[in-house]
Amino acid sequence: MALVCFPFKKERVPTVLRNVDIAVRHNCVDAVLLVGATKNECYRKIYAAIEAKNNSDQPYAKPVHILVQTRLATVLRPGKGDGMNTAMQFFLNAHEQPANHFTEPLKRLHFYDADIESFDHNWITKAEDGAALGYDVVRHYFPRSSTDAQVTWQVTKVGFALLWPRTTLPWVQQPLGGELCFTRRVVEALMAEPRVMQQSDWGIDTMYTFFCAQKGFSLLESYVPQGKMHALYGGLRDLKNMLCECFAAVQSLRHEPVSEEPTVHRIDPATPVPSCITEKIGYDIEKSMRLLREKWTARQKGLLELFPEKAKCGLLRASEWPEFMFMDEQCWVSAYKVLLDHFNVFDEDWRELIFKMWVARVLNYTMRHVTRGYHCALQANTEMVTRLHMRRTMEL
Ligand code: GDP
Structure with a gap:
């Protein structure tokens, strides 16, 4: 049934x-x-x-x-x-x-x-x-x-x-x-x-x-x-x-x-x-680059003080010019930990901030890994999770 x-x-x-x-x-x-x-x-x-x-x-x-x-x-x-x-x-x-x-x-x-x-x-x-x-x-x-x-x-x-x-x-x-x-x-x-x-x-x-x-x-x-x-x-x-x-x-x-x-x-x-999947691009890259400069408020810039230097300075630079190579795996994971403690889903400044961090992360991944081809990109995703998973298993 x-x-x-x-x-x-x-x-x-x-x-x-x-x-x-x-x-x-x-x-x-x-x-x-x-x-x-x-x-x-x-x-x-x-x-x-x-x-x-x-x-x-x-x-x-x-x-x-x-x-x-x-x-x-x-x-x-x-x-x-x-x-x-x-x-x-x-x-x-x-x-x-x-x-x-x-x-x-x-x-x-x-x-x-x-x-x-x-x-x-x-x-x-x-x-x-x-x-x-x-x-x-x-x-x-x-x-x-x-x-x-x-x-x-x-x-x-x-x-x-x-x-x-x-x-x-x-x-x-x-x-x-x-x-x-x-x-x-x-x-x-x-x-x-x-x-x-x-x-x-x-x-x-x-x-x-x-x-x-x-x-x-x-x-x-x-x-x-x-x-x-x-x-x-x-x-x-x-x-x-x-x-x-x-x-x-x-x-x-x-x-x-x-x-x-x-x-x-x-x-x-x-x-x-x-090949219809390996050759497909999932989102508009040029449009997404503009997002890094949009909808900034003074409070969002203030909230960046909670984050490690690399994420904070990178994002501040990205508010003026589409920059995203700073948001590598290590930078994203360190920002993620701060977000776990402070993010508020009901607060629009927090929503915009996590969004811009994630856009930077996705653009970084796209330019570093997707450009090397489908299999390299998928491998990079898998390795990111495996590395983190192994490191945390050893730590705990
Ligand atoms: P994606 O597959 O993750 O991109 O998400 P979709 O936008 O395709 O949504 C997945 C499914 O959930 C689709 O069938 C949507 O029509 C359905 N869906 C999205 N939002 C709602 C909602 O608020 N209520 C209901 N009942 N279905 C929804």
């Missing part, structure tokens, strides 16, 4: 409907759930298309539900977290609602981003196979362009390596991935965790990954070779909210213990990466 959920906000309607269709046709799927952010135009169009299909002579063979997300948290911005947690609530209680016609409790909950253009039945099959082998959690991972995933590498993976080096967390391939499958006991455990239910923003993926590790659930990371096709970001500014919210999620967990006992964590081996 599996439920497939697609959270969505504003996406291309034909892509979403195509993905719903693929899920409905899969043998292992009993129902599909769409959770919209608000009753916007995209929601109305998808709702109307589902109604039309169900009233046609070829209705969906399985129930397709569509909901607006419930406001479950109280403090943080309502976002994807409220959407995914709404799906978890629906999943747990679905069999108690006679109108849903589920004869027994649902057993597995899958999540996939609604906008995946390369989605096909294999994503669901791989997750179901992993669950059949007995894994509590199956996460999909896939090849990404060398300039993609810079919140994952610079924020989440660095944070996990710094804070929990002896655990399974630094080994999770794509800790912010939204394509995964939870068994019922995982959903029950996550929903019993108030910090998960309060994480209504982009930080939700961090929370799911973290608490699954803390609770010792077994994990299979399943490889999807075709990757996830999605649109190029404009400048890095599109990612500012995500950066701040993902950092704040790691920061909020920094005093949480995670057992160092080994847990089951298997990683499906990767295969050669197709």
Whole structure:
């Protein structure tokens, strides 16, 4: 008994409907759930298309539900977290609602981003196979362009390596991935965790990954070779909210213990990466360089006093001229530690400051490593996390 959920906000309607269709046709799927952010135009169009299909002579063979997300948290911005947690609530209680016609409790909950253009039945099959082998959690991972995933590498993976080096967390391939499958006991455990239910923003993926590790659930990371096709970001500014919210999620967990006992964590081996991914540039470099000079305030410059000399002086120079080679790995990690102690996600000066530091870090990485080719760049990311992880393991 599996439920497939697609959270969505504003996406291309034909892509979403195509993905719903693929899920409905899969043998292992009993129902599909769409959770919209608000009753916007995209929601109305998808709702109307589902109604039309169900009233046609070829209705969906399985129930397709569509909901607006419930406001479950109280403090943080309502976002994807409220959407995914709404799906978890629906999943747990679905069999108690006679109108849903589920004869027994649902057993597995899958999540996939609604906008995946390369989605096909294999994503669901791989997750179901992993669950059949007995894994509590199956996460999909896939090849990404060398300039993609810079919140994952610079924020989440660095944070996990710094804070929990002896655990399974630094080994999770794509800790912010939204394509995964939870068994019922995982959903029950996550929903019993108030910090998960309060994480209504982009930080939700961090929370799911973290608490699954803390609770010792077994994990299979399943490889999807075709990757996830999605649109190029404009400048890095599109990612500012995500950066701040993902950092704040790691920061909020920094005093949480995670057992160092080994847990089951298997990683499906990767295969050669197709050229459509190795040759793709994920963001507009020129536009991003300008960001270093934008939106400075006197207070931001004052806050720089908290940082080591190299980060402070480098960023001050960058406020006048796009400079970023100062933000190497060591400079970023030393700034990261200060941010862990002082960053305030509700304070716009702090948000701008972490954003500019991260932009400098991403530009540094792009110019130093991406220019040497896809494989060198990926290797540099991996080595950054491994070095940090090893150093912290020795220190603690
Ligand atoms: P990215 O894959 O990390 O670049 O993030 P996307 O912008 O593609 O978002 C991932 C998925 O979450 C997509 O299906 C979005 O439509 C969906 N999404 C984003 N924000 C919200 C939200 O506030 N509520 C809900 N329900 N879904 C959201």
